[in-house]
Structures are given as C-alpha cells and as structure tokens.
Amino acid sequence: MRFIRPALVALAGCALALAVPTGAAFAAKGWFSWTGPKGAPFYVQNPPDGRCLTMSDEARGAHNGTAVPATLFTDRTCKKGALRLSPGKDAPHSLRFASVRFGSR
Template identity: 55%
Template structure:
C-alpha cells in the first residue's frame, strides 16, 4: 500500500503536466493588437485557437503579432466576409472588424 500512493501521485503529476503542455498548444503564441475608441491600443496575449473572439467595442487596425494566421470578420460572432491576416501582418488603421479567429 505504501508503494501504491507514490505511484498514484507521480501519475497524477504526469497527467497534469501533459494537460498543461497540450493546453498551450491550442493558443496562438504572441500578441494580437488593435485600436479601439479614441485610438487607444488593446492587446490579447496568446489568444486561443479556433475560438471566435468578439470585440466589445469599436475595433480597427489589427496587427497579428502571433505565429498563427488570424481571420478578421466584419460582423459579431465571426459572421460576414472573412479577411485573412497572416502572422506578422497588419491591417490598415482604418480597417474595422468586429470579431477574430485564430488557427
């Protein structure tokens, strides 16, 4: 019984470490930056891949400083004609968007 407990603790620790590294794989590494109201800059660090991020207010001039392609959408909830934004690419300052998805 004394050997069983350390083995269970070690396996649980291994499972936790694996979960952390897998979770990090589903994030776009880097920053996504955009301009909000009054030209104020906003950013998201390591945004999640595959999820639609809807902007809560006016957004324009997106810069994709992640290592993952992003897709900008004119409508909320990733609706409308998609506009791709490659890693390191910046949209024009005047280009508005309402939502974005990575990956």
C-alpha cells in the first residue's frame, strides 16, 4: 500500500504534465511581413497570439502569412483604426500601421 500511493501520484503528475499545452500552442504559426523605412523588408515568424506588438519604425504593406487573422492598428496600443487581415492576405501597400495583434480578438 505504501508503494502504490506514491506511484499513483507520480503517474497522475506525468499525465497532467503531458496534458497541459505548451507555449508554442499559443503562437500564430507562419510568417507576418511588412515594409519598413526606405522599403526595407521585415518579418516575424510565429508571432505570439493575442499580444499587441508595436512597430518601432514606419510600417506599411503588411502580408499575413500566418494561419490566424491579424488586426492592424494605427496607434501603438492596439486600440484605434483597426483593419482585420485574414490569413494569406495583403494589406494595401499605402496603409501605415503602428501595431498588430494576432488571433480572433
């Protein structure tokens, strides 16, 4: 009896550890790219889902190569001027944005 209880606790702990999703499950799989100052290309691979990402410089001409929607914002706080960009779609090249959020929010 003394050996069975610790063994059951260890098995339950292993099962729980395997059932909990890892951080990678909360990433927008794929590439998000845009054009920066002087036409320089920029990209991010597997961006975090649900977080507001701010652009440090001029950003325009976004391409959403991820598997989830991306929302572009004109302000740096992901609150104003939203444009939803479906997976695989391009934003107009003239559209400038200051932040982006991935996922269904």
